[in-house]
Amino acid sequence: xxxxxxxxxxxxxxxxxxxxxxxxxxxxxxxxxxxxxxxxxxxxxxxxxxxxxxxxxxxxxxxxxxxxxxxxxxxxxxxxxxxxxxxxxxxxxxxxxxxxxxxxxxxxxx
Amino acid sequence: xxxxxxxxxxxxxxxxxxxxxxxxxxxxxxxxxxxxxxxxxxxxxxxxxxxxxxxxxxxxxxxxxxxxxxxxxxxxxxxxxxxxxxxxxxxxxxxxxxxxxxxxxxxxxxxxxxxx
Numbered sequence: 319x320x321x322x323x324x325x326x327x328x329x330x331x332x333x334x335x336x337x338x339x340x341x342x343x344x345x346x347x348x349x350x351x352x353x354x355x356x357x358x359x360x361x362x363x364x365x366x367x368x369x370x371x372x373x374x375x376x377x378x379x380x381x382x383x384x385x386x387x388x389x390x391x392x393x394x395x396x397x398x399x400x401x402x403x404x405x406x407x408x409x410x411x412x413x414x415x416x417x418x419x420x421x422x423x424x425x426x427x428x
Numbered sequence: 429x430x431x432x433x434x435x436x437x438x439x440x441x442x443x444x445x446x447x448x449x450x451x452x453x454x455x456x457x458x459x460x461x462x463x464x465x466x467x468x469x470x471x472x473x474x475x476x477x478x479x480x481x482x483x484x485x486x487x488x489x490x491x492x493x494x495x496x497x498x499x500x501x502x503x504x505x506x507x508x509x510x511x512x513x514x515x516x517x518x519x520x521x522x523x524x525x526x527x528x529x530x531x532x533x534x535x536x537x538x539x540x541x542x543x544x
Contacts, residue, residue: 326468350530361518361535362471363430369530406471414525416533418471 319344322409324419332427337394339422341407344388351383351390354406356421362406365392397426431455432536434519440542441509449504449539451519459525460502461533462494465516477502478525509543516540 323342331337341351350369354362368374368381368390380393390409394401404421411417431454441447453460462474476484477496491513493505502519520533 320470322470352532354535359540361430361516361538364532364534367532415473420468420470 327423347412434536453521
């Protein structure tokens with residue numbers, strides 16, 4: 319079992335829709351969770367992080383964390399073509415290592 | 429710009445060449461990292477330096493040799509690489525790796541390496 323799992327996609331949504339990206343993790347003791355966005359040929363850039371159960375909103379982005387179910391998700395409201403990228407979920411495990419998922423490719427169609 | 433720079437941005441080398449990748453961070457961070465990113469695979473952590481001391485070496489082949497002369501600079505020396513080493517090599521930095529779980533890593537633009 320992979321420590322951090324994401325559907326590789328591609329996930330295709332129409333412009334203006336809500337994109338929902340999901341991530342599950344295996345280490346129940348994990349405490350903090352990060353979402354990075356990576357455009358093709360570019361490096362990952364931090365979108366947001368979340369530590370506590372529940373929702374955290376930042377502009378059009380909302381991170382949702384459910385530690386009991388060991389999943390974290392990222393919602394993108396009013397999706398734009400410029401949101402088309404690969405989204406990486408990263409989790410700090412109990413050993414203090416930041417483990418990345420393989421990423422979900424998102425395509426927003428005009 | 430994240431405050432982490434990498435040079436060169438692209439590198440093509442033969443298997444017998446020796447080359448070096450350079451990373452510099454302007455964020456006042458204490459830790460620096462090398463990652464390898466291959467197509468359709470998760471980022472693979474290669475090396476971690478905290479306060480210029482290597483604290484992590486994830487079973488990386490000896491043909492990759494890191495060097496951290498100070499907290500702002502990190503190098504990855506390459507020699508006798510294999511074609512399967514072709515990948516995007518990313519440098520990252522963070523403020524305080526001892527604050528495990530809350531320490532955010534910021535990435536440089538990467539070096540696209542092709543080994544012929």
